[in-house]
Amino acid sequence: MKYLLMLCSDVEYQEDLTEAILAGCQGWTEEMDRRGRLRLAEGLRPAADATTVRVRDAQVLFTDGPFAETKDQIGGFCLLECDSLEEAVALAGTHPWAKVGQIEVRPVWSP
Numbered sequence: 001m002k003y004l005l006m007l008c009s010d011v012e013y014q015e016d017l018t019e020a021i022l023a024g025c026q027g028w029t030e031e032m033d034r035r036g037r038l039r040l041a042e043g044l045r046p047a048a049d050a051t052t053v054r055v056r057d058a059q060v061l062f063t064d065g066p067f068a069e070t071k072d073q074i075g076g077f078c079l080l081e082c083d084s085l086e087e088a089v090a091l092a093g094t095h096p097w098a099k100v101g102q103i104e105v106r107p108v109w110s111p
Contacts, residue, residue, distance in 0.1 A: 001106035003040065003088035009101030024096030025076075032080065037091065043076040062067040075101070079108070 032038035052063045078095075082088040085107065092103045 001082060001084075002110065003080050003085070004106045004108055005080060005081055005088070005092050005095065006074050006104040006106065007076040007078070007095075007097045007101060008072050008074050010072060010098075010105060019101060021096055029078070030093050031035055032078070032091065037080045037082060039079040040076040041076070044074060047073040072102075 015085055018084050020029045029038060032041075048065055052065070054061045076097075080091060081087055082091065085105070088107075092105050093100060095103055097103055
């Protein structure tokens with residue numbers, strides 16, 4: 001089953017990432033790829049660069065920036081293929097990002 005790991009942190013921290021954290025993330029990604037678990041991993045530009053799209057009464061509305069006003073923002077994501085939620089959570093617990101932010105693990109909806 002596929003699981004999406006959403007790497008979140010306080011916006012202020014995202015702007016001050018250290019090279020050690022980024023190097024650790026790269027190493028983790030390479031290890032997950034070597035194990036055959038990684039399907040995709042990407043970092044995201046800051047939420048201030050986002051555009052939010054909504055449709056209301058058949059009218060497309062868009063706003064610059066994130067829809068929600070919150071300190072925590074998604075800074076990146078990883079898509080893993082795991083045998084169980086327990087495995088996905090265990091792998092998320094080894095990700096360097098878990099030491100400085102938080103990782104939301106969510107099963108991907110498959111028909």
